[in-house]
Amino acid sequence: DQQVKQNSPSLSVQEGRISILNCDYTNSMFDYFLWYKKYPAEGPTFLISISSIKDKNEDGRFTVFLNKSAKHLSLHIVPSQPGDSAVYFCAASGNSNSGYALNFGKGTSLLVTP
Amino acid sequence: NAGVMQNPRHLVRRRGQEARLRCSPVKGHSHVYWYRQLPEEGLKFMVYLQKENIIDESGMPKERFSAEFPKEGPSILRIQQVVRGDSAAYFCASSGAVSNQPQHFGDGTRLSIL
Numbered sequence: 001d002q003q004v005k006q007n008s009p010s011l012s013v014q015e016g017r018i019s020i021l022n023c024d025y026t027n028s029m030f031d032y033f034l035w036y037k038k039y040p041a042e043g044p045t046f047l048i049s050i051s052s053i054k055d056k057n058e059d060g061r062f063t064v065f066l067n068k069s070a071k072h073l074s075l076h077i078v079p080s081q082p083g084d085s086a087v088y089f090c091a092a093s094g095n096s097n098s099g100y101a102l103n104f105g106k107g108t109s110l111l112v113t114p
Numbered sequence: 115n116a117g118v119m120q121n122p123r124h125l126v127r128r129r130g131q132e133a134r135l136r137c138s139p140v141k142g143h144s145h146v147y148w149y150r151q152l153p154e155e156g157l158k159f160m161v162y163l164q165k166e167n168i169i170d171e172s173g174m175p176k177e178r179f180s181a182e183f184p185k186e187g188p189s190i191l192r193i194q195q196v197v198r199g200d201s202a203a204y205f206c207a208s209s210g211a212v213s214n215q216p217q218h219f220g221d222g223t224r225l226s227i228l
Contacts, residue, residue: 032214043205043219051214104156
């Protein structure tokens with residue numbers, strides 16, 4: 001039962017442009033959402049998070065938007081840089097029996113070309 | 115500042131042997147989580163521990179798998195009588211609080227079963 005879905009397995013963007021990564025979730029109990037970046041043979045690195053009481057959180061080049069009614073969140077990276085090329089995972093947790101357990105999507109592989 | 119440290123990075127076992135995976139959390143973090151990632155999949159929650167206590171093991175297979183986080187020393191994920199299907203990347207994460215705090219991940223242990 002995949003509660004967090006990233007429907008685009010891959011995305012290619014030119015350097016300097018905006019990268020938009022999307023994520024949908026099905027569990028309305030989720031109230032905390034995170035984005036992680038992962039390079040091969042390394043662990044996920046925390047990028048940015050957002051609580052369900054907000055609809056936007058910004059940190060430098062990274063902005064996360066949350067649309068609770070649509071159960072959708074997105075990560076915007078602007079401007080994109082070649083070093084941003086990695087797999088990006090969306091994750092969510094909430095007030096369920098295992099509220100602390102992160103539920104991950106399958107990831108979107110971002111390629112930023114020079 | 116040391117992050118989450120996992121060892122070994124790679125572990126090869128033959129079917130029927132035991133695998134022991136170790137995790138030292140970020141200094142000051144008392145919450146430890148184990149996740150498993152199969153090829154082409156997102157990370158799946160296995161177990162959540164605090165010092166000397168298993169809080170939630172709902173994501174862990176009922177047989178052959180066990181976890182501990184002793185008062186002194188690292189957290190251990192133990193897999194007895196390994197089978198081919200146990201081949202995966204196992205990630206440990208830690209956090210300073212249980213809710214609305216990002217989990218920080220180690221680089222994982224890649225377990226291969228011959």
